Amino acid sequence: MRIVVVGATGNTGTAVLKELIDRPEVDSILGVSRRLPDQEAEPYRHAEWTTVDIQFEESRSTLAETFEGADAVIHLAWLIQPNTKRELLRRVNVDGTRYVLEAASEAGVERIAVASSVGAYSPVSDNELRDESWPTGGIEGSHYSVDKAAQERVMDDFEAEHPEIALARLRPGLVFQSDAGSEIQRYFAGKFAPVQLLQHVRPPFVPLPNNVRAQAVHAKDLARAYTEAVLRGAQGPFNICADDILDAAAISRAVGRRRNLPLPSAPLRPLLKAAHRIGVVPTDEGWFDMGVGVPLMDNSKAKRELDWEPTISGFQALKELIEGMSTGVGEGSPPMRPRKATASDQAELPAEGHRPSDEIDTDLLRQYMADHLTGATAGLKRIEAMAEAFVETPVYPELSQVATGIRAEHAYLEELIKRQGFSRPTIAAPLAWATEKASRLKPYSRPPGERSPSAMVLETELMLSAVIAKLHGWKMMRDHAHELGVSEQVFEDLIDTAYDQLNTLEHVHEYARARAFAKGENPFEPRET
Known part of the structure; x- marks a missing residue:
């Protein structure tokens, strides 16, 4: 069989590939x-x-060509963040x-x-197990x-129009694994959560809502x-979860404590809402509403019709996730990237304790490389901010790809x-960071909070300049590769990557400048290139 996996780089998609x-x-296997x-x-x-951006109606023809010759499609693509861009989420997830x-x-x-979810179900206020009805x-x-829920209606309509197609909708509970630790931290806990401290110390108790209960897989x-569903040609909904229930006591034990601090649910929602509004956590209050309202699921249909059994308990999966969050592990995809990029992602390094040759002025070399690292830090912050700001545009995948490369190079x-x-x-890097932040406050003759159509042009031009500077830095280091203890080929590869990044940014600039100053055009609007 030839199977196409749409959304093959995230938590579930990566696991599906392995299976x-x-x-x-x-x-x-074709990953999309x-x-x-x-x-x-x-x-x-x-x-x-x-690569296909499924939010655009014009993408249907591209997807149809992509699916030619496939025996099955597993659709997992789902955008969780950013919460504030509701139209974007709706376009990607439902449309x-x-x-x-x-x-x-x-x-x-x-x-x-x-991929549906337990989140599609209507709310309950008890602990009775519900089946797929x-x-x-x-x-x-x-x-x-x-x-x-809206996605379920899309599938209802599709089933009515195409009864000849075997459409299985899987409704999993919380999906955990160690390698998703960094991804889940970014989506839900946020960058300020000191989860790495869990490697060394566990909290004396775990504060949790007194009515918390959940299922994981x-x-x-x-x-x-998912694999059994497409191999068997299964049809209809399936609840997928481990057999155990994660209540407050179980969650506390998974964190490493036998005690939990039960808290009333009522005040927690406004606290979460406030924390989200000021940017402390990416999770909004809607996740709290869903967490305390979804039903517990009966998974017997999956066991019966898919011959499926959970081999890992929800408790074990949660423990594994907590370990993954503490260590910051991940995989080689943008959603699953580790908390901190490692140098081994990029190229060979000199041996520990290497010292440059006495034939060169090491003080000058140190200052030169330090200056480039300062510039690289500012450039990394800029490209990451660009990718986030332009997430609704067709050039977002390209910007994100450049950001991934620059992160590893840094x-x-x-x-x-x-x-x-x-x-x-020491001082130079924070100063460059502050300068980069200040440069993004330019009003571009627009009211506060409203983005100017020219912003993408100017931001891309600044980034082009930064990549050109980086390119010449790699050339200089290539000329001194021997003294630095690495092969010239390391820097040749980095130089080639820089040229690729310039080509990508040129394409982004072409897209932006064609729309920046024309009346009725806006590079931020969702449309095809």
Whole structure:
């Protein structure tokens, strides 16, 4: 079988790839994502890859071509953040599902599995197990739940129009695995959460709502359910979760404490709302509403019809996730990237304790490399901010790809300086960071909070300049590769990457400048290039 996985780089998608690789029935895998992974890394190297942004109606024809010759499609793509961009979330999650299903039908695909969720269900106030017949009306106030319910309506319509296609909708509980630790921290806890401290110390108690109860599933078990669904041509909804219930006591034990501090739910919602509004956490109050309102699921249908059994308990999956969050591990894709890029992601390094040759002025070399690291820090912050600001545009995947590369290069340069015995810049780097932040406050003749159409042009031009400076820095270091203790080829590869980044940014600039000053055009509006 040839199977296409849409959204193949996230938590579930990565696990699905690993499962499909081990199945003898699967001959080939095509991964589809907005942002491509490291195609040399496991498990991504075992698949073919293409990039499609499913939020655009025009993407249906591209998807149909992509699905040609496929025996099955597994649709996992779902955008969780940013919470504030509701139209974007709706386009990707609900409209995107419609486009994927229509394209699969057009391509003649006969088996489809789609990622729904426990969040699609209507709320309950008890602990009774519900099967798949429970209504999928969603939970008002939770954008995730509302969109999952809307996605269910899209699948209802599709099933009515295409009864000949086997459409399975899987409704998992919370999906945990160790390698998703950094991804889940970014989406829900935020960058300010000191989760790395869990490696050394555990809190004396865990404050939790007194009515918390949830079900989880390990990503590996969930991946097996998706695989069985398409291999068997299963049809209809399936609850996927481990057999145990995660209540306050179980969650506390998973964190490493036997005591939990039960808290009333009523005051927690406004506290979470306030924390989200001021930017402390990315999770809004809708997630709280869903967390205390979703039903507990009966998974017997999946056991019966898919011959599926959970092999890892929800408690074990949660413990594994907490360990992954504390250590900051991840995988080689943009959503699953580790908390901190490592130098090994980029190229070889000199041996520990290496010192430059006495034939060069090490003081000058140290200052030169420190200056480049300062500039690289500012450039990294700028490209990450650009990708975030332009997430609704068709050029977002390209900007995100450049950001991923620059993040790894920054880590490499940082470690290279360390291996030379040089100290990192102290005052200069924070000053460059502050200057970069200040440069983004330019009003562009627009009211506060309203983005000027020319902003993308100017930001891209600044980034082009930064990459050109970096390119010449790599050339200078290539000329002194021997003294630095690495091969010239390391820097030749970095130079080639810089040229690729320049080409990408030139394309972004072409897109932006064609719309920046024309009346009625706006580069931030969602539309095809």
